Amino acid sequence: MTNASAPAPDSALPLDMIIFGGMGDLAMRKLLPALYMAYLHGNLPPSTRILSTGRQHIDRKAYLAHVEAHSRGFIARENFVEKTWDGFLQLLEYVELDVQGAPDFSALAAASRPGAERVFYLSTAPSLFTTICDKLAASGLVDANARVVLEKPLGTDLASAIEINEAVGKHFAESQIYRIDHYLGKETVQNLMVLRFGNSILEPIWRAPNISSVQITVAEEVGVGSRAGFYDGTGAMRDMVQNHLLQLLCIVAMEPPTSLSPDAVRDEKLKVLRSLRRFKLADIARDTVRGQYGHGVSGNQEVAGYLEEKNVPPDTSTETFVALRAHIDTWRWSKVPFYLRTGKRMARRSSKIVVEFANPPFPLFPGAPGGVANRLVIELQPEEAIKLQIMAKEPGTGMQMQQVALNLDLQSAFQQRRAEAYERLLIDVVRGRLTHFMRRDELEAAWEWADPIIDGWATLGEKPHAYAAGSWGPPESFALLARDGFSWVE
Structure with a gap:
């Protein structure tokens, strides 16, 4: 060696x-x-x-x-x-x-x-x-x-x-x-580190009970296409959740590293993975949703369902959609649910992180709208932007409130060219920079968390829930959040 x-x-x-x-x-x-x-x-x-x-x-x-x-x-x-x-x-x-x-x-x-x-x-x-x-x-x-x-x-x-x-x-x-995980090469994902650890206004409130929930969505508009032969033996959990979504979760939830050295950053990500609560069979039945797309309309065209795709077995139980509720058992994130969602043939291509802040403890202003008052929305694709949703007074003589957004369009804020993820990561490889690549213990810790979920689905023996191509997934995924008083941010 x-x-x-x-x-x-x-x-x-x-x-x-x-x-x-x-x-x-x-x-x-x-x-x-x-x-x-x-x-x-x-x-x-x-x-x-x-x-x-x-x-x-x-x-x-x-x-x-x-x-x-x-x-x-x-x-x-x-x-x-x-x-x-x-x-x-x-x-x-x-x-x-x-x-x-x-x-x-x-x-x-x-x-x-x-x-x-x-x-x-x-x-x-x-x-x-x-x-x-x-x-x-x-x-x-x-x-x-x-x-x-x-x-x-x-x-x-x-x-x-x-x-x-x-x-x-x-x-x-x-x-x-x-x-390599190309999501770690995206500009907005790397900018999340700066957003979290380069701004003193966020760190004091980046924790429970100030944050009530976190959503991470990676939605794809495309179907399996020519990858059906590979995909049917893999499924959305292995293809997307175990790597892409968990890496995004780690960056949102990690503690401040001592430096930007590769091992300092990856040490903190590893701590998050090891703090993820393991799923028992009852948790899997209650807190996970598997789906499989059927016939529908995508991009104004009728498209086939997963079972009609070429090279897909007619009786397969492979999931093309996963939604789940995860918990990180640390002081910072105690009782804060993390909702992860990914799927193919969704309504549109969209990857985003939504941090929902707790509402004020007392509704001081009359007519205050229900729902979440403050959100930080980090859009990864197709556009890259950071939006902070806050409440503001409506013009007029009363004190009615309305939600407005402070938008940072990263493409218009900076004149520099924005490299694509693979370009940025390949340059890192050429220059010997390991920070945005997974270490062995990270990979294995992610599998240690994911394996019991996959095994639990096999034990439960339930077919994935059907959803129409071009939708936002099966209704059961909306019920998963509704039980906690939340809803997916589309």
């Missing part, structure tokens, strides 16, 4: 970015456009090369034609510069490599430059991680300067996550492993 720590951010070594699964959908839609944007803005070392591996028997010319056809269209028109694109293509190489079939990685070793700083991006099924890492090490490609990026899902449960971590950890030190 290599025990050296990651190299300094300003390493002078040449960089070989090696993408396993380099012909795949993620590479074409996200990784190569992100690397192009980093190249466009001078954030890649001048001696960078990008080596894409694939099983296809093609030459470099055919590979570049594939990139032109399948990746170029994911670059915004205003960012596309023909001359820069041509320069970026010069960085690309193709290495034919069948991960499972090749006896070794000698072809890749011959293509990578001796002494280069190597970043291995494993954009493959996690079942291949062990084989890839073993063969990389056997081919002499893993050294003190190497780093490996692991795409989710990292396992299907705690046992498989531990197995993956052990297999990768045989060859890479923890400081060389980057477990």
Whole structure:
């Protein structure tokens, strides 16, 4: 095992970015456009090369034609510069490599430059991680300067996550492993750290009993599409809740770190995960809702239900929607419910965090409206904004109140370009910055919390609740909040 720590951010070594699964959908839609944007803005070392591996028997010319056809269209028109694109293509190489079939990685070793700083991006099924890492090490490609990026899902449960971590950890030190969650690269998610710990007006009230509840929603308008074969063995809990939503919850709930060093931040996130109350079977029946979308209307078009999607078994119980009520057993969050919700084929694409503050203890003003007086709404997508909802006096002679919002549109507030999540995280990898990547113990703690819920659903044996495509999910998810006197903020 290599025990050296990651190299300094300003390493002078040449960089070989090696993408396993380099012909795949993620590479074409996200990784190569992100690397192009980093190249466009001078954030890649001048001696960078990008080596894409694939099983296809093609030459470099055919590979570049594939990139032109399948990746170029994911670059915004205003960012596309023909001359820069041509320069970026010069960085690309193709290495034919069948991960499972090749006896070794000698072809890749011959293509990578001796002494280069190597970043291995494993954009493959996690079942291949062990084989890839073993063969990389056997081919002499893993050294003190190497780093490996692991795409989710990292396992299907705690046992498989531990197995993956052990297999990768045989060859890479923890400081060389980057477990990527693209939500941690979003500008607004990173801005949440500044919002919480850079503003003294919020910290004194960021706790019970000043906060009455927290909502975290990640809603997708799309269905499973071409991912049905993968998705049906995964479901919304494994695909979204165990990683994306729990990471957002950690940032909302964590204590102030002692510094912005990777381990200081991740130590505090780990404490949150370990403080999450574990679900017993009765809790699962009462405080979780599973759903599965049916036929409906999305984007003004009729769309099929999940059971009608290609490659979906006709009797599957896989959930495409999850809502649940979680609790963090600490002084700061005692008795504050955290409501998590995610689903496919929802009414619209929307990711947001809603912090609901407690109402004043005495209704001083006549005609005060019911409901929540103050909310902090942090919108992550499709737009990035922070809104503080407060009460104000209506114009006129009386003292009637009305809710108004103090809006911070992050796109209009700053003139600087806003990098996409994958671009920002890939730059972090190149510069050796681990803060926005999951540590091994974080990943395993998340699975320790999620596994009993998944197992409990199997024990209960209940089918997911049906909801129409284009809606906000099954009615049972609204009842989950209504019992506590809350409602989802759409």
